Structure formats: C-alpha cells, structure tokens
Amino acid sequence: MGKIVFIMDVEEGHILPTFTLAQSLKDRGHEVLYLSIADNEVFVRKQGFDFYPIFLDKYPKGYREAYKRRNANIPGTATSNDTHIWEIAEGAYDELIASLKADLFIVSTFLRIDMLALYYRYGISPVVFTPYLRDAGVTTAIDCMDEFMKAPGEESMKFIEFLLSSGAVFSTLKDLVQPFDTFCELVACPRELEIATDHIPPNIHHIGPSVRTESGQGDHLPLDKIKGNRKLIYASMGSQAISYKYVCRSFFQKMIDVMKDIELSDYHLVLSVGPEFDEMTFSLVPENVTVVRWISQIEVLKYAVLAITHGGMGTIKECIYYGVPMIVLPLSRDQPSNAVRVQHHRLGLSAPIHGLTGSLLYSLIMDVLNSVEIGENIHKMKTIFQYKQAxxxxxxxxxxxxMKA
Known part of the structure; x- marks a missing residue:
C-alpha cells in the first residue's frame, strides 16, 4: 500500500473533485492526506482525511474570503501578495518532503510553481490534478510560462536561482516547463464532454466526473413541501456572487421577476444568492420563489428540472450527473468555454449575463423546458457520467x- 499526498490550492471548488479519487484510494488500503491552506482544514477533515496546513504566515485563516473580495473584478487574478514563490525559494517544502516520505504526490494544476520545485529540487514527478477542461492547445506548460511572465521579476529570478542551486539544468523558459509534458495528468471530467479529442496528449487521462453524491452544507429546506405539485427550478451563481456582486444582484432580481409569469406558475424557484444577499435585498418576491443564502446543491438537483448557473465545471458536472438541463450565464475563468460545451452537446443553452434582459431570460427558460432534444441528450450524458463515477x-x-515508483 502507498502513502499519497494531495497538495491543493486555495479554492474549495478545486478540492471537491479530489475527494472521489481520494476516497477510492483510501478504500483500497492506501494512506491519503492533504496539504493546503488553513481555511481548508475543517473541509478536508470532515471527509475523513488527515490534513497539514502549509504557508500559514502567507495564508492565515480567513485568507480565502479576503482573496475573493480583493480580486472582485477579476476573480482568480493573483497579485504578488497571492503567490508563495518566495517561500518556496526559501525552502518551505524541505522539511515537509523529508518528514512525509510519501510515495506519490497529486498536485493541483494551479500550483505549477510548486510542481517545478518538487521535480527539480526533490526529484519528484508529481501527478497533476485538473478539475476543469482546457481549451484546445492549452497545456499546463503553457499556463506555467504565462504565470512566470506575470510574476514580479524579483520573484521569478529568486525561484530560478533556487532551482539552479538544486541542480536543475535548463537554458530557456520553455526548457524549464518542459517536464509538464511528461507528468501524468488526471482530468476530473469524462472525455465525452470535450468538443474535440484529437488534441489530447497521451499523458492526460480523463478519470470521470468526480462529483459529490452526499449532501453539502447549507440551509435545510423541505423541498417536497416547498414545491408541492410544482416542478423545481434552481438558480445560483455559486461563490461568484461575492466577486460579481452587482451583476449577480441584477440577475437574481430578473430571475425573481420572470417567475411571476403565468407560464411559470406551475414551477417553483429555489434561488441561492450567497452570503452577500438575503430575501430582504429583493423586491416583490412571489410565493413560487424561495430565496436562500446557501443550500446543499446536491439536494436541490435531485428534484430540479432546470438549473441556471454561472457555469463552473463542478456545477455543470453535478447537473449532468443528476440529469438536469442547464442555462449557463458565464462570468469568467473557464465558464465561457464550459457554456460552449453545454451548447455543443445540446445539454442546455447559454447567454452572456452582462446585458441579460428579462425577456431573453424567460425565452431561454421556456426553450430549455420545452426541448425534447435537450432532455434526451442530458439523459444520455447522465448515463455516461454515472457509469464513470462508479x-x-x-x-x-x-x-x-x-507500482512503477
């Protein structure tokens, strides 16, 4: 049996997909533990895994929410204060690597600098864990070069000096990141959701949807009583509501107003608005709308006939797994590409959230609800997802x- 260490980044949405794999490995008798920021400790331990907080001085408890608010206009855009290049170059991993004596490291695709340190300083070839689908032609190596180009010059130079002092040999930035082309990469999504598969290199493996099947945290609602004889619609912008407060508030109000239409009187909307808002934020909420700050998305999707979402990969996979057609209103990151995939496979429809009108939103809802094609396609993809999850x-x-190690 082996000792396997997951090294994960800041965001809980990037850790969630690892739990299916981690639990399967634990069930087979392997020892599994996690390294991540302190904010993720309770989250990980609740899943039954050991946890070691890292870079505590850099990322104290409460860091994640502050990060989201600081980068409110461009979520995920790191500033020099959001990186730990300097700490790595000072040997922050030295003691951990020596004490853990792990057989395998599985590392978030967003921790590219960390992976280079593992490879060049410690002689470790990490397994890359990627929780989303990349666009054609984009690789971890390309992402890493881009990260180096954006990092402050003094940090990049400090890290390169650190690698050279560890015995690394490279002459160009392209040479430096070349090992990524050889690392095994696990993509937490079925290959069938890709648009084109001829660009996928042999070191990349799609490992299934890796979705949650147990209820998460959130407000408890007696959904069967709320909806009564009505069909359930679910709408949420996830954690993006913090970063796009005004855009999301506008969308939430439009969603509430649309539900007043007579054609939707047989439907009930569960609207998850996040911690920034509550029901008092919105005007004239009809009786077929329930506004909550947070709810277990899994529980709602088990009932829902339609989900309206920002298009994070985690939510899209959960919608497919539970057979729920979608309307995707992307905000940023990989969400526009995810929206294209949803439309390409006819699993739902999408539209830009900026400038979205109530009439367009209503049309999208009715088109998806009445589409036999979308219903059939979501059922076929659901079958694939559930088989690969199992x-x-x-x-x-x-x-x-x-075995090869």
Missing part, C-alpha cells in the same frame, strides 16, 4: 503509478 478509473491509474 468505475473510478483514476484509482487504477494511481495504483499503476505506485
């Missing part, structure tokens, strides 16, 4: 790597 091919790949 088979968990990622555990087989990891065990093969352990």
């Amino acid at each position: 088979s968990c091919p990622g555990a087989d790949i990891v065990e093969h790597l352990l």
Whole structure:
C-alpha cells in the first residue's frame, strides 16, 4: 500500500473533485492526506482525511474570503501578495518532503510553481490534478510560462536561482516547463464532454466526473413541501456572487421577476444568492420563489428540472450527473468555454449575463423546458457520467503509478 499526498490550492471548488479519487484510494488500503491552506482544514477533515496546513504566515485563516473580495473584478487574478514563490525559494517544502516520505504526490494544476520545485529540487514527478477542461492547445506548460511572465521579476529570478542551486539544468523558459509534458495528468471530467479529442496528449487521462453524491452544507429546506405539485427550478451563481456582486444582484432580481409569469406558475424557484444577499435585498418576491443564502446543491438537483448557473465545471458536472438541463450565464475563468460545451452537446443553452434582459431570460427558460432534444441528450450524458463515477478509473491509474515508483 502507498502513502499519497494531495497538495491543493486555495479554492474549495478545486478540492471537491479530489475527494472521489481520494476516497477510492483510501478504500483500497492506501494512506491519503492533504496539504493546503488553513481555511481548508475543517473541509478536508470532515471527509475523513488527515490534513497539514502549509504557508500559514502567507495564508492565515480567513485568507480565502479576503482573496475573493480583493480580486472582485477579476476573480482568480493573483497579485504578488497571492503567490508563495518566495517561500518556496526559501525552502518551505524541505522539511515537509523529508518528514512525509510519501510515495506519490497529486498536485493541483494551479500550483505549477510548486510542481517545478518538487521535480527539480526533490526529484519528484508529481501527478497533476485538473478539475476543469482546457481549451484546445492549452497545456499546463503553457499556463506555467504565462504565470512566470506575470510574476514580479524579483520573484521569478529568486525561484530560478533556487532551482539552479538544486541542480536543475535548463537554458530557456520553455526548457524549464518542459517536464509538464511528461507528468501524468488526471482530468476530473469524462472525455465525452470535450468538443474535440484529437488534441489530447497521451499523458492526460480523463478519470470521470468526480462529483459529490452526499449532501453539502447549507440551509435545510423541505423541498417536497416547498414545491408541492410544482416542478423545481434552481438558480445560483455559486461563490461568484461575492466577486460579481452587482451583476449577480441584477440577475437574481430578473430571475425573481420572470417567475411571476403565468407560464411559470406551475414551477417553483429555489434561488441561492450567497452570503452577500438575503430575501430582504429583493423586491416583490412571489410565493413560487424561495430565496436562500446557501443550500446543499446536491439536494436541490435531485428534484430540479432546470438549473441556471454561472457555469463552473463542478456545477455543470453535478447537473449532468443528476440529469438536469442547464442555462449557463458565464462570468469568467473557464465558464465561457464550459457554456460552449453545454451548447455543443445540446445539454442546455447559454447567454452572456452582462446585458441579460428579462425577456431573453424567460425565452431561454421556456426553450430549455420545452426541448425534447435537450432532455434526451442530458439523459444520455447522465448515463455516461454515472457509469464513470462508479468505475473510478483514476484509482487504477494511481495504483499503476505506485507500482512503477
């Protein structure tokens, strides 16, 4: 049996997909533990895994929410204060690597600098864990070069000096990141959701949807009583409501107003608005709308006939897994590409959230609800997702790597 360490970044949405793989490995007798920022400790331990907080001085408790608010206009855009390049260059991983004596490291695709340190300083070839689908032609190596170009010059130079002092040999930035083309990469999504598959290199493996199947945290609602004989519609912008407060507030009010239409009187909307808002924020909420700050998305999707979402990959996968057609209103990051995939496979429809009108929103809702094609396609993709979730091919790949180590 092996000792497997997951090193994960700031965001809980990037850790969630790892739990399916981690639990499968634990069930097979392997020891599994996590390294991440302190904010993720309770989250991970609740899943039954050991946890070691890292970079505590850099990322104290409460860091994640402050990060989201600081980068409110461009979520995920790191400033020099959001990186730990300097800490890595000062040898922050030295003691951990020596004490853990792990057989395999599975590392978030967003921790590219960390992976280079593992490879060049400690002789470790990490397994890359990617919780989303990349656009054609984009690789971890390309992302890493882009990260170096954006980092402050003094940090990049400090890190390069650190690698050279560790015995690394490279002459160009392209040479420096070349090892990413050889690392095994696990993509937490079925290959069938890709638009084109001819660009996928052989070191990349799609391991299934890796979705949650247990209820999460949030307000408890007696959904069967709320909806009565009505069909359930679910709408949420997830954690993006913090970063796009005014855009999301406008959308939420439009969604509430649309539900007043007579054609939707047989439907009930559960509207999850996040911690920034509550029901008192919005005007004239009809009786077929329930506004909550947070709810277990899994529980709602088990009932829903339609989900309206910002298009985060986690939510899209959960919608497919539970057979719920979608309307995707992307905000940023990979969400526009995810919206294209949803439309390409006819699993729902999408539109820009900026400038969205109530009439367009109403039309999208009615089109999806009345589409036989979308209903059939979501059912077919649901079957694929549920089969691959049950088979968990990622555990087989990891065990093969352990045997080779």
